[in-house]
Every structure is written in C-alpha cells, then in structure tokens.
Amino acid sequence: MMDRVKNWFSSDSSRGLTLIGLPFSFSLLLLAAPMLLIFFLGFWTQDYLDLDRSFSLDNYIEAWSEPMYRDLMLRSLGISATVTLATVMLAYPMAYFISFHGGNRKALWLFLVTIPFWTSYLLRVFLWKVILGYNGVLNSALDWLGVIEEPLTFILYNANAVIITLTHAWAPFAILPIYVALEKIDRSYLEAATDLGDGPLKSFLRITLPLSMTGVVGAALIIFIPTIGDYVTPKLVGGKDGLMIANMIQVQFMKANNAPLGASLAVSAMGIVSMISLVFLALNRRWLRKRGS
Amino acid sequence: MTEKLKTDSKKTIVELNGVVKHFGEIVALDGVSAQIREGEFFSLLGPSGCGKTTLLRLIAGFEQPTKGNIIIDGFQMHGVEANERPTNMVFQSYAIFPHLNVEENVGYGLKRLNLGKDETARRVDEMLNLVDLDNYNKRPAHALSGGQRQRVALARSLIMKPKVLLLDEPLSSLDKNLREQMQVELRHLQRNVGITFIFVTHDQEEALTMSDRTAVMFEGQIVQIATPQEIYSRPKSKRVASFIGVMNFIEGQLLKGGDQNTTVDAGILGNVKVNPDQMPIPLISGPVTIGIRPEMLTLLFEDQDRIEFEISGVILESAYFGDMTYYTVQVKGLESPLTISMRNTAGRRVLEDGESARVGWGAESLVILKKSEL
Amino acid sequence: MNSNKNTLKVFAYSYLIFLYAPVLLLPIFAFNDSTIISFPLNSFTFKWFAGLTQETYLQESLKNSLFVAISTSILSTCLGILASRASARYEFFGKKSILSFLILPLFLPEIIIGVALLVVLMQLGLPLSLWTVILGHTLVCTPFSIAILNSAFANMDMSLEEASLDLGETRFGTFKRVILPMVSPGLIASLLIGFTISLDEFIIAFFLTGTETTLPVYIWGQLRFPAKLPGVMALGFLMLLLSLILLLLVEFFRRRMNRITEDQANVQFGNLFKT
Numbered sequence: 007m008m009d010r011v012k013n014w015f016s017s018d019s020s021r022g023l024t025l026i027g028l029p030f031s032f033s034l035l036l037l038a039a040p041m042l043l044i045f046f047l048g049f050w051t052q053d054y055l056d057l058d059r060s061f062s063l064d065n066y067i068e069a070w071s072e073p074m075y076r077d078l079m080l081r082s083l084g085i086s087a088t089v090t091l092a093t094v095m096l097a098y099p100m101a102y103f104i105s106f107h108g109g110n111r112k113a114l115w116l117f118l119v120t121i122p123f124w125t126s127y128l129l130r131v132f133l134w135k136v137i138l139g140y141n142g143v144l145n146s147a148l149d150w151l152g153v154i155e156e157p158l159t160f161i162l163y164n165a166n167a168v169i170i171t172l173t174h175a176w177a178p179f180a181i182l183p184i185y186v187a188l189e190k191i192d193r194s195y196l197e198a199a200t201d202l203g204d205g206p207l208k209s210f211l212r213i214t215l216p217l218s219m220t221g222v223v224g225a226a227l228i229i230f231i232p233t234i235g236d237y238v239t240p241k242l243v244g245g246k247d248g249l250m251i252a253n254m255i256q257v258q259f260m261k262a263n264n265a266p267l268g269a270s271l272a273v274s275a276m277g278i279v280s281m282i283s284l285v286f287l288a289l290n291r292r293w294l295r296k297r298g299s
Numbered sequence: 300m301t302e303k304l305k306t307d308s309k310k311t312i313v314e315l316n317g318v319v320k321h322f323g324e325i326v327a328l329d330g331v332s333a334q335i336r337e338g339e340f341f342s343l344l345g346p347s348g349c350g351k352t353t354l355l356r357l358i359a360g361f362e363q364p365t366k367g368n369i370i371i372d373g374f375q376m377h378g379v380e381a382n383e384r385p386t387n388m389v390f391q392s393y394a395i396f397p398h399l400n401v402e403e404n405v406g407y408g409l410k411r412l413n414l415g416k417d418e419t420a421r422r423v424d425e426m427l428n429l430v431d432l433d434n435y436n437k438r439p440a441h442a443l444s445g446g447q448r449q450r451v452a453l454a455r456s457l458i459m460k461p462k463v464l465l466l467d468e469p470l471s472s473l474d475k476n477l478r479e480q481m482q483v484e485l486r487h488l489q490r491n492v493g494i495t496f497i498f499v500t501h502d503q504e505e506a507l508t509m510s511d512r513t514a515v516m517f518e519g520q521i522v523q524i525a526t527p528q529e530i531y532s533r534p535k536s537k538r539v540a541s542f543i544g545v546m547n548f549i550e551g552q553l554l555k556g557g558d559q560n561t562t563v564d565a566g567i568l569g570n571v572k573v574n575p576d577q578m579p580i581p582l583i584s585g586p587v588t589i590g591i592r593p594e595m596l597t598l599l600f601e602d603q604d605r606i607e608f609e610i611s612g613v614i615l616e617s618a619y620f621g622d623m624t625y626y627t628v629q630v631k632g633l634e635s636p637l638t639i640s641m642r643n644t645a646g647r648r649v650l651e652d653g654e655s656a657r658v659g660w661g662a663e664s665l666v667i668l669k670k671s672e673l
Numbered sequence: 674m675n676s677n678k679n680t681l682k683v684f685a686y687s688y689l690i691f692l693y694a695p696v697l698l699l700p701i702f703a704f705n706d707s708t709i710i711s712f713p714l715n716s717f718t719f720k721w722f723a724g725l726t727q728e729t730y731l732q733e734s735l736k737n738s739l740f741v742a743i744s745t746s747i748l749s750t751c752l753g754i755l756a757s758r759a760s761a762r763y764e765f766f767g768k769k770s771i772l773s774f775l776i777l778p779l780f781l782p783e784i785i786i787g788v789a790l791l792v793v794l795m796q797l798g799l800p801l802s803l804w805t806v807i808l809g810h811t812l813v814c815t816p817f818s819i820a821i822l823n824s825a826f827a828n829m830d831m832s833l834e835e836a837s838l839d840l841g842e843t844r845f846g847t848f849k850r851v852i853l854p855m856v857s858p859g860l861i862a863s864l865l866i867g868f869t870i871s872l873d874e875f876i877i878a879f880f881l882t883g884t885e886t887t888l889p890v891y892i893w894g895q896l897r898f899p900a901k902l903p904g905v906m907a908l909g910f911l912m913l914l915l916s917l918i919l920l921l922l923v924e925f926f927r928r929r930m931n932r933i934t935e936d937q938a939n940v941q942f943g944n945l946f947k948t
Contacts, residue, residue, distance in 0.1 A: 022763025029752040029815060030771050036812045037778060040789035047792060096688060103685040107678055117924070118689065122696040124916030126873055128892050129909040133695035136702075141711050143698065177692055206677060227780065235782020237876055242896070252784045259788055269792070272785050361835055382838045394836035398854045407850075408840030441932070459840060 048270035054263055065270035075254070075271065082251040083278065085165055086233040089172040090226050096173065097180035097225065102214075104181075105188040116185070120178050127175065131242045134171040138162040138243065163245025171239050180225040187221025188214070216294055223290055227283055234279050251275050312337040312495050313358060313463055317367035320353055320519075327353040329519035330367070335463075335497060340489050342498040344506040345516035346542070351499045354516075355465050358497065360384045372462050387456035388465040391472070393448040395440045395455075401427070402436040405454045426454040429488070446477050453485075457492060466498045470505065482508055503543045507531065515539050523579075532592075533579040537668050540590050547596070547637050549589045553582055553667065563667060565589050567610060567632035571662045578667040586670045593640040595664035598626065598650060599657040609659045612637070614650050624649055628656055699913060703906040710902050721907035728904065734891035738872055741803055741887055745810040746867030752811070753818025753863055758852075760819070761826035776816040786812065787880035794881070801883035809877040814867040821866065825859030825930070826852075858930030865923050869916065 048065050051058045069075050104115045122130075137143040138161045145157040161167060191214060199209040237252040244250070251271060258268030313335040320328040328350045335341045343351040356362050358369060360381030369376040372385055387408075396404050406423045414422070427433055430450040443451065449469055456464055469485075470478045486509050489496045500506050506513045507527040514524045523535045534540035537548065552564040561578070565571050568589075599609065612630035624643055629636045637658065641647070650656060702710050706718035725731060759765070760772055778786060790809050794801065829852065837847040853860070875889040882890055892908070895901040 018763045019765040022759045022765035022768070025755045025759035025763070026765075026768075026771055029756040029775060029819075032752060032815075033775055033777075033812070036790065036808055037786075038774070040786075040793040043793055043796065044785070044789045099681060099684050100688050103681045107681060115685075117920075119692065120920070121917065122692045124869075124920060125696055125699065125913045126889060126892060126909055128875055128889055128896070129699070129905065130695050132896055132905075133698050136698060136710050137694060139711070143694075143711075146711075146713075174692065174695070231780050232782045235784040237784050238893075252782065255784060255788060259791070265792060268788065272788060276781075276785060359839060361838075380838070381835070382841050382843065386839075388836070388839045390832045390836060392830065392832055394830065394832040396833060396836075396851060407837070408842070411841055411846070455836075455840065 044269045045273055047266050048273050050266045052264055052266050057265075065267045066274070068267060069270045069274050078249070078251050078254055079271075079275065079278070081165065081249075082234055082275070083282075085168055085172075085248075085250060086230050086279075088169050089176065089233050090230040092169065092173045093176045093180045093229055094184075094222060094225055097177060098184055098222065101181050101184035101188055101221075105185055116182070119181055123175075123178050128238060128242075130175065131171055131239050134167070134174065135162065135243050138167055138170065162243060163248065165244065165248040167243040167245075168240050168248040168250070171243055172233060172236065175239070176229045176233070179228050183224040183228070184218060184221040187218040187224075191217045219290065219294055223287065226286070230286075231279050231283060234275055310337045311335065312339075312372055313497070314370040315354075315358075315367070316370070318354070318357060318364045318369060319366035320350075320357060320362065321365045327519055328357070328364075331516075331519070331521050332367075333514055333521060333524055335495060337462075337495055338493055339511045340486065340496045340498065340509055342500060342506040342510040342513045343516060344500055344503055344513050344542075346501055348518075349516040350519040351501075351516050352467055355388070355467055355497065355499050358463070359386050359388045359465050385462040386465055387459050387461040387463075388467065389449070389452045389456055389469050391467045391469065393452040393469075395443065395448050395451055397440045399440060400436070401432065401438045401440070401443070401451055404440065404451055405458055407455060408459045422458055423454075426458045429457070429491070430454045431484075445473055446481065449473070449481065453488070457494070461494065463495045463497060466496060468499055468501070470500070471502070478505075485509065507543070515542065517542075533576070533666060534590070534668070535579045537588050537590070537671050540666065540668060545593050545638055546590045547593065548635075549591070549633065550670070551587055551589045553584050553587045555584060563587065563589060563665070565665065567630060568608065568660070571608070571665060573662060573665055573667060577663070577665055580669065582667060582669060588668045588670045590666040590668055591660060591664050593625065593638045595660055596637060596639040597659045598628075598639055598641055599659050603657075606659050608662065609657055612656050612658050614652055614654045614656050616652055617649060619643075619649065626650065626656070628658055630658060696913070699906055699910045702903060703910040705903070708900055708903060710899075710906070721903040722911075724904050725907055725911075731888075731891060731904075731908065734886050734888045737803055737885050738888035741806050741810060741878075742868045742871040744807045745814055745871040746864045748807065748811045749814035749818045749867045750822075750860060750863045752815045753822045754856075754860070756815070756819050757822035757826045760823055761829070762831075772819075775819060778813050779816040783813065783874070783876040784880075787877040790877070791880045801881055803882070803885050803887075805881040805883070806878050806887060809881050810867075810871040810874055813874070813877065814870050817866050817870065818863040821863045822856060822859050825856040829855055858926045861926045862923055862930075865919055865926075869919060 049061050049063070051060075051062050051064060100119070104112055104119075108115050135142070139145070140157050140159065140162070142162070144161065145154070148154045149157065161170070195213050195217070196209050199213050200206075204212065234250070235252045236250060237256060240248050240250040240253055244253075255268045255271050255275075258264045258271065262268075311334045313333075315331050315333045315335075318328055318331040319326075331350075331354060343354060345351050353362070357364055358371070358376075360376065360379060360383070363378070376384060396407065399407070402420075402423050405426055406419050409419050409422065423436070424433075427435060430453050432447065432450050432454065435447070435451075438447075440448075440451075452469070466485075470481050473481060482505060485496075485498075498506070498509065507530070510527055512524060512526055513530055514521045515530060516522065517538060523530060523539055525533070530539065531543055534543060534546075540546040540548075549566055549568065551566050551568075554562040554564055554570070560572070561575060562570055562572050599606070610630055610632075612628040615627040615629050615636055617627070618625045622643060623640050626639045626641065627636045628639055639658065643649070701714070703721055704717050704719070706715040706720070756772070756775055760768065787809065790805070790812075791801075794805055799805070833851055833855070834847055837851045838844070842850065873889060874887075875893060878887045878890050879893065886894070892905060895905050
C-alpha cells in the first residue's frame with residue numbers, strides 16, 4: 007500500500023498537479039471566487055450602504071426590463087458587433103497584403119503595424135478626440151482642402167466616434183491572428199487551384215478564405231467579447247449617445263451605490279456576449295463544413 | 300591498445316528477471332529475462348515496437364518495471380532513479396545540450412563531483428582524444444555535424460565511467476558510409492574502454508557486425524540470445540531466421556527425432572540426414588520448416604561434376620550487387636523460388652534469365668525449424 | 674493579377690496612415706508651443722518635456738507604475754512557468770479544464786475583472802493599494818505568459834532532460850542547468866509582455882488603486898485639465914520611445930529563440946491567438 011502511495015507521488019500525474027497547483031489556486035482565488043461573488047451579488051439588493059443578502063430577482067428584472075438599460079445593452083452589442091466587423095474587414099486585406107505580397111519585408115511590415123500601439127491607450131483615445139473634434143485635425147484638413155464649409159459634427163461625441171476609435175485600437179489584434187492563419191496556408195494549394203482553372207477571386211473564396219477562418223474567428227472573438235466592456239473610449243469620445251454598458255456598470259458600483267444592479271448588468275452582458283459567441287462559433291463551423299473540405 | 304581484449308570474466312553485470320512493462324493497456328514487455336556479461340558488446344535487436352527501447356529505458360531507470368526486477372552490478376534497481384544508477388545512455392537524437400559547447404557538454408556530469416577546474420579539463424581532454432575530437436572544446440553545439448554530435452554524446456557518457464553504456468539506435472540517423480565507419484569505431488572504442496555496451500538497433504546487419512552476443516526481440520519478448528554466428532546459422536524460429544538476412548524455407552517432415560539418425564524429408568530435396576545441432580530447438584517427428592541460407596545454395600556450371608545433393612531449375616531473375624549476385628531460381632516441385640547468392644569471383648560468369656540451372660547444397664547447411672505461421 | 678496587387682498596396686499604405694494618425698500627433702503637439710491641442714501650430718519648444726521634471730505627482734505615479742509592472746511581470750512569469758511546464762510535460766486529471774480556466778482572463782472584459790476583484794476585496798475588508806493592482810494585473814498577464822511559455826516548453830526535447838538526469842543531475846539541477854536556459858528567450862518575452870501590459874493597463878488599476886496611483890490613472894486625471902495636456906503629450910511621446918526600445922529587445926530575443934531551439938517563432942506568437 008505504501009508502495010503505491012510512494013509510486014503515485016513520483017508519478018507524472020502528481021508532479022503535474024503540484025506544479026499547476028499554485029497558478030490554479032491563484033486563479034481560483036482571484037478569478038473564480040470574485041466571479042461567483044459577482045454572480046450572486048446580482049441576486050441581492052443594496053440600499054445605500056446596506057447589503058441585503060436575501061435572494062431577489064429585482065435587479066435582473068430591472069436590468070432586462072428598464073428601457074434605459076435595454077437600450078444601453080443593445081447599443082453596446084451593436085457597437086461591439088460593428089467594431090468587430092469593421093476591424094476584421096479592414097485587417098484582413100492588410101494581413102493578406104503582408105502575407106502574400108510582403109516578400110522579404112514581412113517582419114518589417116508587422117513591426118510597423120504594431121508600433122502605433124505601443125503608446126498609452128488612453129492617449130490614443132484622447133488623440134482621436136483631437137482628430138475628430140469640431141476644431142480638430144480632420145475638420146481643419148478638410149476645410150483647408152476645401153472639401154467642406156462647415157465642420158463635421160457627426161464624428162465626435164457619439165457612437166460613431168466610439169466605433170472609429172475602437173476599430174483603430176483593435177487593429178493589431180485582428181491583423182496578427184489573421185496573418186498567422188494566412189501564413190500557414192500552403193501556397194501550393196493555390197497553385198493547384200489556378201492550375202485547375204480557378205481565377206484569383208475564386209481561388210481566394212474557395213481556398214484562402216476558408217483556410218484562414220481560424221484566424222478570423224480568433225480575431226473576432228478577441229475583439230467582440232472585451233469590447234462590450236470597454237470603458238475608456240465611450241467615456242472620452244462617446245458623449246451622451248455613445249456611452250456603453252461598462253460606463254453604467256461603473257456608475258452603479260461607484261456613485262449610485264447599487265453594486266447588485268451593477269453586478270446584474272455585468273452578468274447579463276457577459277451572458278449575452280457568450281451566447282452570441284457560441285452561436286457564432288457554431289454557425290462558422292457549419293459554414294466551413296458546407297464549403298467542403 | 301590491444302585489439303582483441305577478450306573478456307575472461309563471465310561476471311554478470313546486468314541481470315533481467317521476468318521484466319514486464321505495461322503502459323496502460325499496452326504490454327510493451329512480456330516477461331524478459333537475460334544475463335549480460337561484463338565487458339560484452341550486447342545488442343538488442345528487433346523490429347520497431349518490439350520493446351527493445353523500452354527495455355533499454357528500464358535499465359537506464361527512466362521507467363520502472365511493472366513486474367520483475369533488474370539487477371545491475373549486483374544491486375537491485377527497484378525504485379532507484381536514473382540519476383543514481385551506474386549506467387549512462389547515448390540517446391537516439393544524441394541530446395546534445397544546444398546552449399552549451401563541446402567541453403561543457405562533455406563535462407556536464409562531472410560538475411556535481413566538484414573535481415575542480417583543472418581535473419575536469421584534463422578528463423574532458425582525455426575523452427575528446429578518445430573519440431577523436433581533440434581541440435573541439437569550444438565548438439558550440441549547433442556547429443557540430445551528426446557524426447560529431449554522436450562522438451560528443453559518447454564522450455559525455457563515457458567520462459562518467461559507467462558500469463554499463465546504453466546506446467539507443469545511435470547510428471540510425473547517419474548516412475550509410477558514416478554508419479559503417481562508426482560501427483567499426485564503436486567496436487574499437489568498446490574494446491579499448493572495456494565497458495559493457497548494450498546497443499539497441501533494428502538493423503540486423505549492424506547487430507551482427509558489432510556484437511559479442513545479440514538478443515532478438517519480437518513483441519516484448521526475447522526469443523533468442525546468442526552470438527551472431529549462432530543466430531545466423533542456427534536461428535531458433537522461422538521468424539528469427541527471416542529477420543536476420545535472407546532465408547529460403549521448404550516445408551518438410553521430420554522422420555526421426557533427436558539422435559544421430561535424424562532424417563528429414565525435405566520435399567523436392569529428398570531425404571537428408573542431419574545432425575542434432577542443426578535443430579536449434581528440440582522437435583518431435585512431424586511437419587517442420589527447413590531453412591537454408593542463399594549462400595549455402597550454389598549454382599553449378601556445366602563443367603562441374605554432379606554432386607550428391609543437386610536439383611535442376613530455371614533462373615527467373617538476377618540482381619547484381621557488385622561483389623555478389625543474387626539469383627531467383629524456380630525449382631520444379633517447389634512452389635516458391637529459391638534465392639541463391641553467388642560470389643562474383645574472377646572468371647565466373649553471371650547466369651542469364653531463362654537459363655536452366657543446377658542448384659546444389661550440402662546437408663549440413665539445413666536448419667530444421669518448428670513449423671509455424673510467420 | 675498586378676492590378677489586384679496594386680490596389681492592395683494602396684490599401685495597405687492608406688491603412689498604415691490610418692493606424693499612425695493619432696500617434697503622429699504626439700510628437701507634433703509635444704513640441705508645439707501652445708497650451709491648446711489643436712491646429713494651427715506655433716513654434717517648436719522643449720519646454721513641455723522640461724516641465725515634466727517638475728511634476729512630482731507624475732514621477733510618483735511613474736515609480737508606482739514601474740513597481741507594479743515589474744512585480745506583475747515577475748509574478749505572472751513565475752505562474753506561467755509552473756503552468757506551462759505542467760501543461761507541456763505532464764498528463765493529469767482535469768488538465769484541459771484547468772488550463773482553459775487559467776487562460777479565461779484573456780476573454781473577459783477588464784471591467785468585469787476589475788469590478789469583481791473590487792467587490793471581493795471590499796467584502797474581505799482588505800485595503801486597496803499597489804499590491805491589489807499587482808494581483809489584478811497578474812491575473813490578466815498570466816494567460817499571456819502561459820501562451821508564450823507553453824510553446825517554449827512543448828518544443829523542448831524531452832531527451833535533453835533525460836540526458837541530464839542520466840548524467841547524474843537532480844531534477845532541480847536539471848531545471849536550472851538545462852530547462853531554464855533553453856526556455857530563457859520565452860522567459861524574457863514573457864517578462865517583457867507582462868511588463869508592457871501592466872504599464873499601460875488602466876481599468877483594473879482604476880478600480881483597484883488606493884491612494885497611490887499608477888501612470889495611466891494619473892494620465893486619466895490629467896485629461897480633464899487643458900493646461901496639463903501638452904505635458905501629457907510629451908509624456909506620451911517619451912513612453913512611445915521607451916516601448917519601442919522594449920519592442921526591439923523582444924525582437925532580439927525572439928531571433929535568438931529561433932537559433933537555439935530551431936523553431937518558428939511565428940508559431941509561438943501565433944499560439945498567443947490560438948486557444
């Protein structure tokens with residue numbers, strides 16, 4: 007019996023568990039526990055500073071039925087989806103260009119693409135404000151060129167500004183995974199397709215695109231899920247019409263002293279986003295299968 | 300250094316007793332027993348998956364046996380870790396530490412012994428000299444060729460003065476010429492150093508060339524341990540016979556067993572009297588498989604006299620190998636053609652396809668094997 | 674075919690301009706002698722950079738940020754080493770689930786993490802400080818560390834470990850003399866990535882700092898005061914330069930990683946985005 011115990015201790019399994027024990031405990035404490043707490047918090051109520059721990063669905067009902075929160079939620083989802091779509095659609099040709107036409111300078115292109123993002127995120131958002139403002143860079147330039155007479159106002163302090171800014175901010179997170187996926191495609195597949203009569207567009211649609219899908223999907227998820235929770239951009243350039251759910255969550259936790267409502271909003275947001283992501287993944291898998299391998 | 304250091308001591312340095320190894324459901328070793336003598340060049344030979352590498356790793360201590368035990372130099376190795384055993388291993392990939400140079404690699408194991416810089420350097424130089432890599436000390440690992448890596452791996456292990464050196468298919472990644480050269484060098488090295496080598500290979504030619512004794516393994520079991528000559532000329536089973544070199548098989552009958560008057564009915568070859576030692580394992584009367592090596596068959600030319608054991612046939616095809624020619628000969632009465640090898644001595648002509656041939660052999664060339672499905 | 678390539682080329686360069694648009698403004702306004710961040714420009718000046726040396730609060734925040742970033746990078750790399758080694762080398766019960774859980778923070782919005790941690794800390798009655806920020810940052814950086822190191826450990830030839838043991842070295846000695854040096858480029862990359870992420874991280878720090886702020890939180894405060902803005906521009910420009918240097922270092926070590934382990938570093942960074 008002691009022998010078997012001793013054997014287990016020097017076995018692979020025990021060594022593996024020991025090693026991963028520390029990071030796992032860390033995560034349990036700092037991630038699992040807080041997440042659970044947030045989850046349960048949504049079912050409690052808070053009155054000023056008193057926390058009532060009795061089970062109640064009030065907060066969730068409020069979060070889902072109150073038009074203000076509903077609209078905010080839908081707007082946040084809309085912005086996230088738009089940003090994801092815009093970022094990926096702009097990033098894909100860029101990644102394609104670097105991978106297929108980059109030649110010896112691929113590393114240099116990648117380097118160049120990431121440099122702008124080694125500045126503080128806050129400053130970048132602020133600088134977009136400078137660019138998009140009434141007297142900002144864009145308006146001054148367009149005026150100087152004679153393209154417009156009046157400064158454009160639809161580009162700042164609303165959802166548009168948020169979308170533009172975030173599409174910029176997430177760019178490298180889309181370009182890199184798509185690039186990696188494109189790089190992995192064996193060029194001889196495309197040569198074979200051309201040999202068999204496919205024009206460039208067809209071979210792209212039938213071969214390149216499906217094979218690069220893992221990169222596209224990865225990029226989409228990396229962008230979509232965290233964007234829901236972005237706080238800085240809506241706050242700085244969103245004005246009133248561009249605020250997102252994270253701003254409301256912060257308000258509930260801080261000024262409004264209603265942490266449980268904030269928690270229910272947060273959990274609802276995460277729930278919806280996860281559902282959408284799973285549906286997206288499932289649809290994507292069907293699409294790939296239909297395309298035929 | 301004397302070439303032939305025939306070891307006098309028959310001391311057993313490694314003893315394997317009923318070693319069994321399971322990996323979950325898979326049985327890698329199914330009861331292996333052997334005694335390996337001190338100073339021997341011992342090889343483990345078998346096809347991929349036969350368990351030879353597993354056995355080597357068990358001796359090295361990287362795995363523990365499920366059942367049975369291993370004794371090295373008289374000590375039980377049960378529960379003894381790899382870093383505590385008096386063995387060292389040369390890995391198939393050589394496992395040269397890529398971030399260290401040659402002398403750091405070779406001297407790796409000495410570090411824990413705290414010999415001091417001078418003594419360590421001296422020993423490293425001695426080893427490098429032994430493997431013909433003098434002055435390679437500062438060469439970085441990535442700048443070494445395959446053959447050089449192998450020597451560094453050897454030096455690194457030998458410097459530890461192990462009781463047993465374990466080699467896991469060390470020559471398999473080398474090209475043919477280098478491999479043959481290394482076979483000779485390894486043999487000399489082993490003789491020089493006098494350490495027991497246990498050598499794993501799937502190449503039967505390699506095993507036969509280099510070993511004092513070989514253990515042939517199939518499916519987790521040792522089927523025969525013997526000297527190369529014995530394995531070649533007296534294989535214990537049809538499978539061993541086929542695995543080592545080429546063998547012609549003829550189905551026959553054993554008419555009387557075990558004594559001086561043993562006779563086999565060798566089908567088309569007629570009734571032949573054989574010695575008991577032509578039966579590697581004792582058999583009783585009944586169906587047997589008779590084996591005969593290609594070089595034990597000969598093709599007789601027109602001008603040669605008729606011999607006792609001779610039949611006629613037709614040349615189907617020939618394969619020229621420079622020093623030898625291998626003929627495939629169809630003989631009446633035998634379903635499968637015979638493979639016959641002839642040395643291309645001066646003046647001897649190569650027979651052509653379609654030519655009729657006279658096939659001769661000697662009774663003492665036959666090996667009587669148990670009839671089996673392969 | 675060529676026209677396709679040319680359209681792509683035009684697109685690529687235009688996109689690049691889009692990417693650089695805000696960043697190019699940094700040096701422009703950092704050297705612009707005007708308190709207002711807009712065109713037209715005035716004369717060239719260094720005074721905003723000089724002014725940074727007077728901002729004690731800025732320097733405090735910078736020091737705090739450096740402290741947090743260094744601690745975070747070390748902690749997350751250590752946890753990453755343990756997790757990656759376990760993942761690459763051993764099989765054990767629940768391995769897939771545990772690993773998925775460990776990289777989960779990559780897919781959670783930072784505000785959720787920040788808010789959740791805040792709630793827990795308040796419930797436990799623990800005070801907020803730089804250490805609470807370090808904990809939050811470590812949680813977020815460890816998945817990156819695991820992604821980088823997992824590749825490095827997985828690509829390591831196991832026979833090297835066995836060879837070391839075979840030559841008499843202990844398990845710990847083997848780790849020190851063979852394993853660690855071989856994954857060292859990955860280690861450096863992990864440290865640098867952790868450092869960089871932590872240095873720029875705002876939301877979690879915003880929720881979890883006490884009285885001592887980090888640099889991003891400081892900047893956030895400054896954005897409300899127009900007079901402070903040029904100084905912030907100068908600061909931003911300096912930070913860009915620092916990041917560039919760090920990035921060059923990462924590139925250098927990535928090249929070395931290629932040589933030593935004979936590996937496609939693209940795959941390693943690519944694994945950052947593979948789950």
